[in-house]
Amino acid sequence: SATLSPSSTAVAPGTLDQNKLAAAIAGTLRDRLGADVQVAVSCPPGVALAAGAVSRCGTTVDGQLLVYTVTQTNAKGDVDFEPTSAVIDIDALEEETAGQFGAQVGGSWVADCDTGPRDLAFLVRGVGSLIGCTFTGADGETTAYTVTVTDLDGSVSWLAD
Numbered sequence: 001s002a003t004l005s006p007s008s009t010a011v012a013p014g015t016l017d018q019n020k021l022a023a024a025i026a027g028t029l030r031d032r033l034g035a036d037v038q039v040a041v042s043c044p045p046g047v048a049l050a051a052g053a054v055s056r057c058g059t060t061v062d063g064q065l066l067v068y069t070v071t072q073t074n075a076k077g078d079v080d081f082e083p084t085s086a087v088i089d090i091d092a093l094e095e096e097t098a099g100q101f102g103a104q105v106g107g108s109w110v111a112d113c114d115t116g117p118r119d120l121a122f123l124v125r126g127v128g129s130l131i132g133c134t135f136t137g138a139d140g141e142t143t144a145y146t147v148t149v150t151d152l153d154g155s156v157s158w159l160a161d
Helices: 020-031 088-104
Strands: 002-004 038-044 054-061 064-074 079-083 084-091 111-115 120-123 130-137 141-147 156-160
Touching: 020 038, 020 064, 020 079, 020 084, 054 120, 064 120, 079 141, 084 088, 088 130, 088 141, 111 156, 130 156
Parallel strands: none
Antiparallel strands: 002 079, 038 054, 054 064, 064 079, 084 120, 111 130, 130 141, 141 156
16 A cells, blocks of 8 residues: 655645546556556546545556555545555566476476466456466476465465466
C-alpha cells in the first residue's frame, strides 16, 4: 500500500486531485517494474473529499487492466492506494523457477511460462491465480509445472505437475 499527501494545486474545491493520484500510482509502478515500463493510469474526477471514502483507479500494464483501490485517510486528500492484483515479471519468474528446479534435480533448465496470445514482459493476475509453465532441460526433456500467485506483491509458489 502506498500513501499520497494532498497537492497544493486543487482540481475542484472539495474533490480529490485525480491527476496527482494517477501520477503517484504510475510512479509507484515504475519504481517497482522499471522506469521504462509503459503504464497509463485513469482516476475518476469529482470524488468528494471524505475520510474513509473508497474509489478505484484503473491502470494498464503491458495492455492488461490493473485496478487500484484508493482509500481516503482523512478529508484533506490524503490517501492510501493498493493494487487489487499482482504484477508478475515473467523473465524474473522464469529465471528464478528454472534455477530452483535445477538446484533440486540437477542440470541446467530453461523455464517458459504461458503469457497468453502475445509475448508479455509482465502478467497481471489475482492472488490464487495459476500460471502454466514448462521446464526444458539441456537434453530436451520437459517437465510441466504450475505457478500460484501468493500475494499482491507478486510472490509466487510453484509445483511440478
